[in-house]
Amino acid sequence: MRTLVPFAAVNPKTRLDSVLTGDERAAFARAMLRSVCATLQQAGSEPTVLSTAALAATALPADTSVVVDDRPLTTAVNDQLTTDTPTLIMMADLPLATPESIRRLIAASDDAGTDADIAIAPGLGGGTNALVVRAPAFRVDYHGASYLDHRAAAADLGATVETVDSRRLATDIDEPSDLAEVLIHGDGPAREWLIDAGFDLDRSDGRVGVRRR
Numbered sequence: 001m002r003t004l005v006p007f008a009a010v011n012p013k014t015r016l017d018s019v020l021t022g023d024e025r026a027a028f029a030r031a032m033l034r035s036v037c038a039t040l041q042q043a044g045s046e047p048t049v050l051s052t053a054a055l056a057a058t059a060l061p062a063d064t065s066v067v068v069d070d071r072p073l074t075t076a077v078n079d080q081l082t083t084d085t086p087t088l089i090m091m092a093d094l095p096l097a098t099p100e101s102i103r104r105l106i107a108a109s110d111d112a113g114t115d116a117d118i119a120i121a122p123g124l125g126g127g128t129n130a131l132v133v134r135a136p137a138f139r140v141d142y143h144g145a146s147y148l149d150h151r152a153a154a155a156d157l158g159a160t161v162e163t164v165d166s167r168r169l170a171t172d173i174d175e176p177s178d179l180a181e182v183l184i185h186g187d188g189p190a191r192e193w194l195i196d197a198g199f200d201l202d203r204s205d206g207r208v209g210v211r212r213r
C-alpha cells in the first residue's frame with residue numbers, strides 16, 4: 001500500500017516554542033520523522049515523505065522517498081489521493097508508533113470479514129494521526145476535530161470505517177507535556193534527541209513532566 005508521511009519542514013512544531021528554539025524544533029521534528037519512517041519500514045511499508053520543502057537525504061532512513069508540495073496539508077494530501085488508493089497517511093509526529101501498531105491499523109482495513117473502506121487511528125484531542133484510505137472518492141479535512149470530520153465524510157460516501165484504539169498511534173507530540181511520553185515510552189531518534197538536548201523527566205510534583213538541564 002502506498003504510504004505518505006506529511007511533513008511541515010519549515011517552522012514546524014510551533015506549539016513547542018516555549019521549550020525549543022526554532023532550529024531545535026526543526027531538528028526535533030526531523031528526529032521524529034526519522035523515527036516514523038524507520039518504524040514504517042519495519043512494518044513492511046515504503047514511506048514517501050510529503051514535505052513542504054526539500055529534505056537532506058541524510059535526514060531520512062535509506063530508501064525513503066520525498067515528494068515536495070508546499071501547499072497546505074489538506075490540499076497536498078487530497079492531491080495525492082486523487083492519483084492512487086489505497087493509501088496509508090501517517091503523521092510525522094508519532095515517535096511512539098511501533099511496527100505492531102501500524103500493522104494493526106492496516107489489518108483493520110483489510111482483515112477478512114472487516115474490509116473497512118477507511119481505518120482511522122485518532123489522536124488524543126480528536127485529530128487524525130494515521131489513516132488508511134481505500135475508498136477512492138474519500139478526501140481528508142485535517143485540523144480541529146478531524147477524526148469526527150473524517151467519520152462524517154466517510155458516512156456521506158457510504159464508506160465503512162474502523163477506528164483503531166492505539167495509545168502508541170494516539171500520542172502525537174504537540175505540546176511540551178507530550179515530551180514526557182517520548183522520554184518514558186520512546187526508544188528511537190526522537191528520545192535520543194531530547195536526551196542529547198538535556199531533557200529529563202521531572203518527577204518532583206504531581207504528574208511527571210520534563211525539565212531541561
Ligand SMILES: Nc1nc2c(ncn2[C@@H]2O[C@H](COP(=O)(O)OP(=O)(O)OP(=O)(O)O)[C@@H](O)[C@H]2O)c(=O)[nH]1
Pocket residue numbers: 005006007008009011012013014015016050051052069071072073076090091092093174
Ligand atoms: N505536507 C505538509 N505537512 C504538514 C503541514 N502542516 C503540518 N504537517 C504535518 O502534519 C502532521 C501534523 O502536524 P501538526 O502537529 O498539526 O502541525 P505542526 O506544524 O507539525 O505543529 P504546530 O506548528 O505545533 O501546529 C505532522 O506530520 C506535520 O509535519 C503542511 O502544511 N504540509
Ligand SMILES: C[C@H](OP(=O)(O)O)C(=O)O
Pocket residue numbers: 073123126127128129141142143144145146147172174
Ligand atoms: C493534522 C491535525 O493534527 P493536530 O493539529 O490535531 O495535531 C489533525 O490530526 O487533524
